[in-house]
Amino acid sequence: MKQFYQLRVLKTEYVTPTVKKFTLTSEEINLPSFGAGAHITVKLPMGTRQYSLTNDPYQQENEYTIAVKNIGSENSASTFLHEHIEEGDTLEVSGPDNYFPVRSEGKHHVFFAAGIGITPFLSMMAYLIQIDQSFELHYAGASKEDCAFYKEIKNQYPEQTTFYFMEREQKVQILREVLSNQTVGTHFYICGPAGFMDQFISYCNEIGYPDECVHSERFRPANTTINRKPFSVTIGKKTIQVGSNQSLLQAINEKGILVPYACQMGICGTCEVAVCNGEILHNDTFLTDEERKVKMLSCVSRGIGHITIKI
Ligand code: FES
CATH class of the missing domain: 3.10.20.30 (Beta-grasp domain)
Structure with a gap:
C-alpha cells in the first residue's frame, strides 16, 4: 500500500496562462531524494493523480515542484488544483516513484515533448548536465506564450533545444526527420498528448529502433472499463x-x-x-x-x- 504524507504548498505561480506551478515542502520531514524522471502521487477528492517532479534532483532543498495544466473540465483534478489549492494549503502525497528513468546504457538521449509533456524532461536534463552526457530536446507547442518553462529552457539548454511553434503538419514532418537521423545507442523519450505519443512511437517502430530504446510516459489510467467480464x-x-x-x-x-x-x-x-x-x-x-x-x-x-x- 502507498504511504501518504502531508506537504505544505509553499508557493504557486502561473508559468503560462493555463499551467500552474506548485512548490511543496515540509517542516516535519526530510523529503526523500528522487531520480531524474520521477513523479509524485497526489491524493485529491476525485482520486489520485501523478505529476512529474520538475526540480533538479541534485538541488532538491527539501522542496518538490510540479506543474499542472488546467484542462478546464469540471471535476477534473487539474481544475481542482488550479481553482482550490493555494499557498499555505496542504496536499497528501506519496512517492516519489520513477517509471521513466534516464537509461544509463544510452549513449545519447533524445527527448520529444509536446505541451505539458515537458515536465519529466526538466529533471532529466538537469541530471544529464550534471553527469556530462549528451542529449537534445525537441519541444513542440502552440506558441512561446503557451510553452511552459520556455525562458528557463532557452537560457539553460540553448545548444540542446529546438522549439517547434509552426503548423502541426510541418512540425510532425521536421520531427520525423530528426527522429530518423539518429545513431545506434541513442535512447528516445516521448511525453505529451496520447496522439502525439502514439504517432512518435509508431515512427520509431517504422524506422526500426529497438523497443528497449524507446520510452514514454502516460499519466492516465489504462482503459480498464472495457470487457470487465468475469x-x-x-x-x-x-x-x-x-x-x-x-x-x-x-x-x-x-x-x-x-x-x-x-x-x-x-x-x-x-x-x-x-x-x-x-x-x-x-x-x-x-x-x-x-x-x-x-x-x-x-x-x-x-x-x-x-x-x-x-x-
Ligand atoms: S502495478 Fe504498475 S503496472 Fe501493475
Missing part, C-alpha cells in the same frame, strides 16, 4: 474466479497469492505475471508487443474465459 485463472494447483468488479491482482492477492504492485495503472510493470495459457486482453501501456505474447500486467489486464498464469 474470468477464471489457474495458478499452480489453484483455480480462482476473478469477478467483473475486481482486477486479477486483487483476486489473487485476496486468495493469499501475493504479487507485488505499485502504480495499479498498467504503467510501471511491477505486477507482471507470466502467461502459460489462454487469451489476454492487455490494457497496460508498459509491455512491448513481444512481451505481451508471454506476460501480462495483473493490475489492469484481464483474461478471456479461462487462463493459466505463473508468478
Whole structure:
C-alpha cells in the first residue's frame, strides 16, 4: 500500500496562462531524494493523480515542484488544483516513484515533448548536465506564450533545444526527420498528448529502433472499463474466479497469492505475471508487443474465459 504524507504548498505561480506551478515542502520531514524522471502521487477528492517532479534532483532543498495544466473540465483534478489549492494549503502525497528513468546504457538521449509533456524532461536534463552526457530536446507547442518553462529552457539548454511553434503538419514532418537521423545507442523519450505519443512511437517502430530504446510516459489510467467480464485463472494447483468488479491482482492477492504492485495503472510493470495459457486482453501501456505474447500486467489486464498464469 502507498504511504501518504502531508506537504505544505509553499508557493504557486502561473508559468503560462493555463499551467500552474506548485512548490511543496515540509517542516516535519526530510523529503526523500528522487531520480531524474520521477513523479509524485497526489491524493485529491476525485482520486489520485501523478505529476512529474520538475526540480533538479541534485538541488532538491527539501522542496518538490510540479506543474499542472488546467484542462478546464469540471471535476477534473487539474481544475481542482488550479481553482482550490493555494499557498499555505496542504496536499497528501506519496512517492516519489520513477517509471521513466534516464537509461544509463544510452549513449545519447533524445527527448520529444509536446505541451505539458515537458515536465519529466526538466529533471532529466538537469541530471544529464550534471553527469556530462549528451542529449537534445525537441519541444513542440502552440506558441512561446503557451510553452511552459520556455525562458528557463532557452537560457539553460540553448545548444540542446529546438522549439517547434509552426503548423502541426510541418512540425510532425521536421520531427520525423530528426527522429530518423539518429545513431545506434541513442535512447528516445516521448511525453505529451496520447496522439502525439502514439504517432512518435509508431515512427520509431517504422524506422526500426529497438523497443528497449524507446520510452514514454502516460499519466492516465489504462482503459480498464472495457470487457470487465468475469474470468477464471489457474495458478499452480489453484483455480480462482476473478469477478467483473475486481482486477486479477486483487483476486489473487485476496486468495493469499501475493504479487507485488505499485502504480495499479498498467504503467510501471511491477505486477507482471507470466502467461502459460489462454487469451489476454492487455490494457497496460508498459509491455512491448513481444512481451505481451508471454506476460501480462495483473493490475489492469484481464483474461478471456479461462487462463493459466505463473508468478
Ligand atoms: S502495478 Fe504498475 S503496472 Fe501493475
